[in-house]
Amino acid sequence: MPPTLFIFSLLIFFSSHAAALDFCVANLKGPQGPAGFSCKTPAKVTVNDFVFTALTKAGNTSNIIKAAVSPAFVAQFPGVNGLGLSIARLDLAPGGVIPMHTHPGASEILIVVQGYILAGFISSDNSVYLKTLKKGEVMVFPQGLLHFQVNAAGIPAIAFPSFSSPDPGLQILDFALFGNNLPTMLIEKTTFLDEAQIKKLKAVLGGTG
Ligand SMILES: *[C@@H]1O[C@H](CO)[C@@H](O)[C@H](O)[C@H]1NC(C)=O
Numbered sequence: 001m002p003p004t005l006f007i008f009s010l011l012i013f014f015s016s017h018a019a020a021l022d023f024c025v026a027n028l029k030g031p032q033g034p035a036g037f038s039c040k041t042p043a044k045v046t047v048n049d050f051v052f053t054a055l056t057k058a059g060n061t062s063n064i065i066k067a068a069v070s071p072a073f074v075a076q077f078p079g080v081n082g083l084g085l086s087i088a089r090l091d092l093a094p095g096g097v098i099p100m101h102t103h104p105g106a107s108e109i110l111i112v113v114q115g116y117i118l119a120g121f122i123s124s125d126n127s128v129y130l131k132t133l134k135k136g137e138v139m140v141f142p143q144g145l146l147h148f149q150v151n152a153a154g155i156p157a158i159a160f161p162s163f164s165s166p167d168p169g170l171q172i173l174d175f176a177l178f179g180n181n182l183p184t185m186l187i188e189k190t191t192f193l194d195e196a197q198i199k200k201l202k203a204v205l206g207g208t209g
Pocket of ligand 1: 060061062063
């Protein structure tokens with residue numbers, strides 16, 4: 001092969017493969033491992049893999065917590081695969097609350113864009129960090145710590161939490177305790193709550209046993 005043709009072939013090779021180094025849009029049909037999903041064929045990737053439009057709409061807050069979280073995690077938004085981040089929309093109707101919960105896989109940074117939100121977290125030495133946030137204000141919740149958000153005014157609140165993982169995970173404390181078949185006797189033993197209170201919460205949250 002003449003040297004110029006060789007260099008030309010190299011250029012073609014690197015330009016056609018360069019995109020694969022820039023991103024790894026999730027192939028959601030494949031299995032998910034600890035490092036995320038495998039990559040969609042770069043030739044099939046379009047701008048729409050990097051755009052998520054569903055957060056323009058308010059979530060449905062007609063539920064017992066009067067709140068909705070609309071996730072744009074890797075399962076909904078394949079473009080964030082492998083990038084170490086994701087986002088969601090939080091709608092809190094008056095009286096709404098995101099109950100005490102953790103994200104095992106990510107820190108969270110929340111920006112309020114409408115209304116007032118009382119947000120807080122509890123550190124592993126059980127110190128409490130609380131603040132009422134207004135439009136434009138931001139709070140960060142360190143990875144793995146229990147935290148919550150409560151509507152702090154009589155008007156709907158909107159916020160956008162962003163996460164340091166495409167798949168932050170979510171565990172809600174009350175569902176972990178009262179929304180499954182963990183036996184009432186063991187909940188009594190391990191939490192010091194009384195049986196009547198446990199049964200009441202199981203009835204509300206769908207727990208048995
Ligand atoms: C919101 O959710 C409630 C309860 O599931 C349902 O009855 C209602 O139709 C939903 N509203 C909209 C606009 O989807």
